[in-house]
Amino acid sequence: MSTSAPASDTHVVNDKTDDPVARHPLVLGGLGFKAITDRVAGISLGKTPRLWPFGLALALSLLMVLGGSLGWLVSQGVGVWGMNNTIGWAWDITGFVFWIGIGHAGTLISAILYLFRQKWRTSINRAAEAMTIFAVLAALIYPAFHVGRVWFAYWMLPIPNQMGMWPQMKSPLLWDVFAVSTYATVSLLFWYVGLVPDFATLRDRAETKTKQIVYGILALGWRGSHRAWVHYERAYQIFAGLSTPLVLSVHTIVSFDFAVSIIPGWHTTIFPPYFVAGAIFSGFAMVVTLMVVARSALGLKHLITMRHLENMNKIILATGTMVGYAYGIEFFMAWYSGNTFESFALMNRVFGPYAWAYWTMVSCNVLFPQLFWFKKIRTSIPAMFVISIIVNVGMWFERFVIIVTSLHRDYIPSSWSYYRPTLVDMSTFVGTFGLFLTLFLLFCRFLPVIAIGEVKGVLKAADPHGAHGHGEKAAEGHHE
Structure with a gap:
């Protein structure tokens, strides 16, 4: 099959338009x-990017911190964390919910936007899907080690063991096991299915025998036939349909960890939609953070354009407004219920010992995203990078505020306590970033960071009815 470039390869279009209504390409x-194939495949098959080894060295350093923290935790017990009798959940569950939320944007971009035929997802969906897998792996660190004796972590699974014990099926903590494991499995399969055609491209372009064998195994014998593309499209759509309800259900079930309890500050029906909106909010912020760096470091500014970034910033603005609305509804429900304990819990968040954390949360999640109403800020690379980091800082504080401020003031004043994280708390959380970044950097170096076939599909030349005579070449190039 010919790999010659169509005429559009040499035709440079005007990337700017004076029409404010017209959409940028x-x-x-x-x-x-x-x-497009040369540019994306060149990252995996070409020379190592100059800054990549330094980034990997930093990520591996943080990963070693995680290993040391978990080793110390296993040898000494969970008492090395700052938890106490009053605050049994703290940074551990905060980190778990934080990372599960980060993983939501990938599946939303890949599944929901695909079903709605949003073409602007094509350059960012692959990296977002990878981010989902890596974030879930980082999240699973916490429930596995929170049990203390990690070698008994399999007790969380719904199987009888040698002691005749069965998990509590009525507990939302067990529901998490089902939800997160299903989400991780479907997301991994969805990600891999999308990679198969691009693995074949790397296999055919690889210059070393080792790469040809590795990419050939991963490509599953892909040859780009019409029949293969039909089955591929069908499988991709099925996985998109399976993933869509998971986006909504996973963080809903995570919210049940709190909402089904009777603890003031947790026992509220706003949590499921509130948690889902917050997860999409933080997930898109992380995608913006990573894509701003990746497009510059990997030379992908022509494929990850300002239109992609601006659309993600609009979603951050919308979901941030939803999160702010949920903050207000919490106070309304506490007042309308007439429950003294609910009112106290909410007022304690605002004016109590952790007021600094609450107002940090509100500032980061509600006030700063409103700057995206202004197009100049929404299309500024430095501004969106800073705001995306601020959003994720705020979302971590949101989980911290929900968990700790609802626990540290018990019904009995003699049980009141104040939580202070230990060095192991902080090093474990920082170490999870090492795991996440290590996996993401390896992905960027050795796997196609952009879905080559999908990006080709949004070109005008890919449309046989509007490609100005390049329809046959478009079809040939698409199945390269």
């Missing part, structure tokens, strides 16, 4: 089919 620089 999703691929800039007049790139055609062959140029």
Whole structure:
């Protein structure tokens, strides 16, 4: 099959428009089919990017911190964390919910936006899907080690063991096991299915025998036939349909960890939609953070364009407004219920010992995202990078505020306590970033960071009815 570039490879289009209504193209620089393949495949098959080893060294350093923290935890017990009798959950569950939320944007971009035929997802969906897998792996660190004796972690699974014990099926903590494991499995399969055609591209372009064998095994014998593409599209749509309800159900079930309890500050029906909106909010912020760096470091500015980034910033603005609305509804429900304990719990968040954490949360999650109403800020790379980091800081504080401020003031004043994290708390959380970044950097270096076939599909030349005579070449290039 020919790999010659269509005429559009040499035709440079005007990337700017004076029409404020017109949409910017999703691929800039007049790139055609062959140029897109060269640019994306060159990252995996070419020379190592200059800054990549330094980033990997930093990530591995943080990963070693995680290993040391978990080793100390196992040898000494969970008492090395700052938890006490009053506050039994703290940074551990905060980190778990934080990372599960980070993983939501990937499946939403890949599944929901795909079903709604949003073409702007094509350049960012692959990296977002990878981010989902890595975030879930980072999240699973916490429930596995929170049990203390990690070698008994399999007791969380719904199987009888040698002691004749059965998990409590009525507990939302066990529901988490089902929800998160299902989410991770479907997301991994969804991600891998999308990678298969691009693995074949890397296999055919690889210059060393080792790479040819590895990418050949991963490509599953893909040859790009019409029949293969039909089955691929069908499988991709099925996985998108399976993933869509998981986006809504997983963080809903995570919210049940709190909502089904009778603890003031947790026992509220706003938590499921509130947690889902917050997860999408933090997930998109992390995608923006990673994509801003990746497009610059990997030379992908023509494929990850300002239109992609601006659309994600609009979603951050919308979901941030939803989160702010949920904050207000919590106070309304506490007042309308007439429950003295609920009112005390909410007022304690605002004016109590952890007021500094609450107002940090509100500032980061509600006030700063409102800056995206202004197009100049919404399209500024430095501004969106800083705001995306601020959003994730705020979302971590949100989980911390929900968990700790609802526990540290018990019904009995003699049980009141104040939580202070230990060095092991902090090093474990920082170490999870090492795991996440290590996996993401390895992904960027050795796997196609952009879905080559899907990006080609948004070009004008890919449309046989509107490609200005390049329909046959478009089809040929798409199945390269």
